Amino acid sequence: MDASTIDPMRPRLARVRSRRRDGPQVWTLEIDAGPEARSGFSAGQFNMLSALGVGEVPISFSGDPTEPRRIVHTIRAVGAVSTALAHLGVGATLGIRGPFGVGWPLAEAVGQDVVLVAGGLGLAPLRPAVYHLLAQRSRYGQITLLYGTRSPAEILFRRELNAWRRRADLSVEVTVDHALGAWDGHIGVVTALIERAHLAARHTTALVCGPEIMMRFAAEALAAALIPSESIYLSMERNMQCGVGLCGHCQFGGLLLCRDGPVIRYDRLRETLRVREL
Amino acid sequence: MMSAQMDAAQVLTGAGLDALLQVLKSRGLRTLGPKIRAGVIVYEEIASVADLPRGWTDEHSPGHYRLRRRDDAALFGYTVGPHSWKQFLHPARQCLWQARRDGAGEQPHFEPEPSDAQHFALIGVRACELRAIAIQDRVLLEADPQYRARRRDTFIVAVNCTVAGATCFCASMNAGPAVSDGFDLALTELTTSSEPLFVLRAGTDIGRAVLSELPRRPASDTEIARAAARVEDTAASMGRQMPSEDLPQRLLRNLEHPRWSEVAERCLACGNCTMVCPTCFCTSVEDSSDLTGTQLTRTRRWDSCFSADLTYLHGGSVRQSTRSRYRQWLTHKLATWPQQFGTSGCVGCGRCITWCPVGIDITVEASRIAAGESG
Numbered sequence: 001m002d003a004s005t006i007d008p009m010r011p012r013l014a015r016v017r018s019r020r021r022d023g024p025q026v027w028t029l030e031i032d033a034g035p036e037a038r039s040g041f042s043a044g045q046f047n048m049l050s051a052l053g054v055g056e057v058p059i060s061f062s063g064d065p066t067e068p069r070r071i072v073h074t075i076r077a078v079g080a081v082s083t084a085l086a087h088l089g090v091g092a093t094l095g096i097r098g099p100f101g102v103g104w105p106l107a108e109a110v111g112q113d114v115v116l117v118a119g120g121l122g123l124a125p126l127r128p129a130v131y132h133l134l135a136q137r138s139r140y141g142q143i144t145l146l147y148g149t150r151s152p153a154e155i156l157f158r159r160e161l162n163a164w165r166r167r168a169d170l171s172v173e174v175t176v177d178h179a180l181g182a183w184d185g186h187i188g189v190v191t192a193l194i195e196r197a198h199l200a201a202r203h204t205t206a207l208v209c210g211p212e213i214m215m216r217f218a219a220e221a222l223a224a225a226l227i228p229s230e231s232i233y234l235s236m237e238r239n240m241q242c243g244v245g246l247c248g249h250c251q252f253g254g255l256l257l258c259r260d261g262p263v264i265r266y267d268r269l270r271e272t273l274r275v276r277e278l
Numbered sequence: 279m280m281s282a283q284m285d286a287a288q289v290l291t292g293a294g295l296d297a298l299l300q301v302l303k304s305r306g307l308r309t310l311g312p313k314i315r316a317g318v319i320v321y322e323e324i325a326s327v328a329d330l331p332r333g334w335t336d337e338h339s340p341g342h343y344r345l346r347r348r349d350d351a352a353l354f355g356y357t358v359g360p361h362s363w364k365q366f367l368h369p370a371r372q373c374l375w376q377a378r379r380d381g382a383g384e385q386p387h388f389e390p391e392p393s394d395a396q397h398f399a400l401i402g403v404r405a406c407e408l409r410a411i412a413i414q415d416r417v418l419l420e421a422d423p424q425y426r427a428r429r430r431d432t433f434i435v436a437v438n439c440t441v442a443g444a445t446c447f448c449a450s451m452n453a454g455p456a457v458s459d460g461f462d463l464a465l466t467e468l469t470t471s472s473e474p475l476f477v478l479r480a481g482t483d484i485g486r487a488v489l490s491e492l493p494r495r496p497a498s499d500t501e502i503a504r505a506a507a508r509v510e511d512t513a514a515s516m517g518r519q520m521p522s523e524d525l526p527q528r529l530l531r532n533l534e535h536p537r538w539s540e541v542a543e544r545c546l547a548c549g550n551c552t553m554v555c556p557t558c559f560c561t562s563v564e565d566s567s568d569l570t571g572t573q574l575t576r577t578r579r580w581d582s583c584f585s586a587d588l589t590y591l592h593g594g595s596v597r598q599s600t601r602s603r604y605r606q607w608l609t610h611k612l613a614t615w616p617q618q619f620g621t622s623g624c625v626g627c628g629r630c631i632t633w634c635p636v637g638i639d640i641t642v643e644a645s646r647i648a649a650g651e652s653g
Contacts, residue, residue, distance in 0.1 A: 248560030254617030
């Protein structure tokens with residue numbers, strides 16, 4: 001098919017190859033989109049996933065971009081569609097469109113230190129960036145992952161995080177909002193970790209993903225740590241419906257986040273993030 | 279010059295216009311044009327010149343529209359009604375795909391595209407509407423293959439406006455009242471008595487081919503001058519204007535202007551303005567299935583930035599207040615559309631003013647807000 005006959009609104013049918021629970025109400029699906037599937041994605045991009053007959057939602061890739069045949073998504077069951085998707089069994093059919101959007105600036109960050117700041121489920125869209133950075137470890141300086149979540153029980157990708165913490169070439173700090181019992185890690189918001197981290201401001205690229213309010217404060221903390229706005233990137237979330245900039249849902253000021261984002265440089269967001277209900 | 283010769287203005291009578299409709303039909307096109315229904319001028323299928331609103335005009339003011347009798351027999355002696363051509367090119371409901379499962383648990387398969395490929399001839403397209411179609415082309419032509427298919431074979435018969443409505447402001451948007459490009463044929467109406475009379479020009483090769491099949495005669499210099507004068511008079515009698523200088527930047531500097539709250543006290547968030555707007559393109563998709571779950575359908579329908587669901591995210595709307603939704607609508611039209619698509623999203627047709635149930639006027643609101651706090 002030539003480009004003019006491909007309908008970007010028509011999903012490919014795919015099957016769930018495997019499914020694992022990665023947190024309360026959070027499941028990670030590996031999807032088999034068949035031999036015709038377009039392979040490859042950039043860390044930070046998203047797919048539109050359809051629970052057939054229920055609806056379609058944007059979900060970021062959470063798998064390894066260096067393994068382009070494996071399509072992995074981490075889904076929290078919150079609404080009707082994400083709940084239907086998260087509960088699909090192995091072998092079940094779903095629809096998939098994508099990849100869409102602009103991902104993390106990993107090529108531009110070559111030679112720099114990289115700090116990744118994740119809030120809650122925001123760790124999932126950052127995980128492909130971690131895989132990419134580790135796969136090309138020698139091309140980057142210091143790598144720091146700062147992750148904040150509500151409680152120890154909600155920590156995503158726990159075994160993988162523990163493995164990353166044991167590495168000497170990656171610094172991982174985890175904080176929770178509140179904890180009972182056996183937690184001996186940080187308590188507090190993720191911005192406190194930014195203040196404590198020793199970031200070489202002039203040589204650091206920051207990648208931030210989480211709830212909008214968390215990203216706003218994280219970006220302000222990174223800026224306070226003297227990281228230039230041009231080196232801070234946020235993954236913005238709206239209810240993308242088409243992925244190709246024609247449905248109007250994901251407007252954020254002059255940006256169409258599905259097309260211009262979801263990853264946007266902070267200097268293009270600083271003013272608009274302060275405007276409520278934009 | 280040869281091309282100037284080919285595009286020399288012609289004169290067409292009512293019989294000639296009827297012949298035009300028949301030629302377009304014989305080419306397999308659905309002829310769509312203005313018609314009176316339920317007290318308004320709508321765009322629907324038209325069979326002949328007899329369907330056109332002969333001798334009628336429309337009276338506009340904020341929140342007000344009435345048809346009135348003209349004292350001549352003009353066929354296009356009105357401005358614009360609540361319909362726009364987007365209902366045909368970017369329909370309000372559209373099936374995106376259908377799929378079928380042969381049994382429970384079976385892999386569904388997509389059914390072939392419903393073959394509703396229709397080719398339109400749009401009769402009576404105004405300059406502002408041509409601009410609106412060009413704007414929707416920028417948004418949809420590349421990304422939406424169904425739009426592209428409908429748009430590709432659309433034949434456009436434009437009409438220069440010989441009357442301006444009280445809510446019109448196309449001149450200040452540089453979108454009218456004279457048509458400049460984007461048409462196959464363009465008419466200027468000179469009708470006075472009962473016999474319709476038009477000056478006609480072709481704008482494309484297919485327009486020239488159609489023109490060559492019509493009964494016509496070359497227009498005289500006097501007729502050409504009269505046609506031009508009528509359009510110039512229309513520009514001079516425009517009811518409203520949009521401030522133009524630096525408007526996008528001035529609006530975006532005033533996102534917290536108190537006027538947004540004042541307009542929100544009047545705005546009903548009904549979405550009428552977005553439905554009648556010829557450029558508003560926002561849509562939502564809905565999935566449905568039959569009770570057995572074997573037949574699956576995805577439908578796209580017009581949505582509006584005034585609906586709560588447009589920005590639904592994790593259990594709530596991003597834009598909860600009417601203030602924020604009106605601000606989104608107006609700033610999108612006039613300030614952020616240029617950033618997204620390289621053109622204003624407003625053509626100055628005035629529909630949003632006329633069809634607003636409480637008569638909110640985009641030209642007034644934009645002027646006040648762009649003037650800043652002191653304005």
